Amino acid sequence: MNLILFGPPGAGKGTQAQRLVERHKIPQISTGDILRAAVKAGTELGKKVKPLMEAGQLVPDELVVGIVGERLTAEDARNGFILDGFPRTVAQAEALERALKTLNRRIDAVVSLEVPEKMLVDRIVNRGAQASAPRADDNAETAVRRISAYRAETEPLKAYFSKKGLLRAIDGTQSMELVEQSIASALSQVQPAGGV
Ligand code: AMP
Numbered sequence: 338m339n340l341i342l343f344g345p346p347g348a349g350k351g352t353q354a355q356r357l358v359e360r361h362k363i364p365q366i367s368t369g370d371i372l373r374a375a376v377k378a379g380t381e382l383g384k385k386v387k388p389l390m391e392a393g394q395l396v397p398d399e400l401v402v403g404i405v406g407e408r409l410t411a412e413d414a415r416n417g418f419i420l421d422g423f424p425r426t427v428a429q430a431e432a433l434e435r436a437l438k439t440l441n442r443r444i445d446a447v448v449s450l451e452v453p454e455k456m457l458v459d460r461i462v463n464r465g466a467q468a469s470a471p472r473a474d475d476n477a478e479t480a481v482r483r484i485s486a487y488r489a490e491t492e493p494l495k496a497y498f499s500k501k502g503l504l505r506a507i508d509g510t511q512s513m514e515l516v517e518q519s520i521a522s523a524l525s526q527v528q529p530a531g532g533v
Contacts, residue, residue: 338361338363338417338445338446338524338527338529339417339418339437339442339443339444339445339529340357340363340417340418340419340420340444340445340446340447340448340524341419341420341423341424341444341446341447341448341498341503342354342357342419342420342421342422342448342450343447343448343449343450343494343495343498343504344449344450344451344452344509345452345454345457345484345487345488345491345492346457346461346480346483346484346487347452347456347457347458347460347461347464347480347484348450348451348452348457348460348509349450349452349460349509349513349516350421350422350450351367351421352513353448353450353513353516353517353520354367354419354421356513356517356520357419357520358419360521361417361419362416363414363416363417363418363419364411364413364414364418364419365418365419365421366405366408366409366414366418366419366420366421366423367421367422367423368401368404368405368421368422368423368425369421369422370421371404371408372386372390372396372401372404373390373472376390382400385400386400390473390474391473391474391479392479392482393474393479393480393481393482393483393486394482394486395425395426395486395490398426398428398429398432401423401425401429402429402432402433402436405420405423405433405436406432406436409436409437409440410440417529420433424494425487425490425491425494426490426491426494427493427494427497430494430497430498443530444503445503445527445528445529445530446503446505446523446524446527447498447503447504447505448505448507448520448523448524449495449498449504449505449506449507450507450509450516451506451507451508451509451510452509452510453510454484454488456510457480457484458477458480458481458484461475461476461477461480461483462475462476462477462480505520505523505524505527507519507520507523
């Protein structure tokens with residue numbers, strides 16, 4: 338199953354991606370995790386993206402498109418993948434579609450975790466407070482910027498996926514367990530055709 342986990346920052350994408358990894362035995366591909374690892378390792382890529390991430394801005398499309406394009410061809414993604422935090426712009430979604438086409442694959446479903454905007458900052462700040470190694474961008478000020486970047490650049494993708502009949506909206510305000518069950522039930526109706 339080739340999946341996209343979609344939703345605003347703080348919607349619970351990372352948590353649900355982990356659960357989907359266990360359930361479907363396919364890897365999570367989180368561009369945020371990959372970029373954070375690059376920042377931590379101090380690579381050229383890391384140096385480039387660090388200030389943008391700290392400011393709550395998106396990094397340039399070509400950087401993430403390159404990362405994902407490469408990652409999709411890895412052996413462990415042969416039977417499927419869960420994209421978490423990518424695509425975040427229409428240009429990224431179009432690039433993904435092209436990359437998958439050359440691999441003779443396609444997206445099977447886009448799981449959209451729906452959480453009202455007014456709940457997101459609290460969720461992000463709580464996550465920051467509870468983590469043993471909190472993310473640099475999990476504070477109220479950066480959260481507000483990340484949410485506005487989402488609204489301006491990412492939310493329009495919902496219409497894009499909806500037009501393609503891929504969007505599966507899930508109430509992300511439920512408990513983690515109920516969200517997991519709702520996703521499982523939505524995906525049970527999806528016929529994966531995107532595998533090799
Ligand atoms: P995330 O862990 O998905 O919340 O991503 C953390 C930060 O990494 C974002 O605020 C962006 O600065 C950057 N980032 C992650 N994924 C993308 C993407 N697909 N496009 C642009 N920037 C991204």
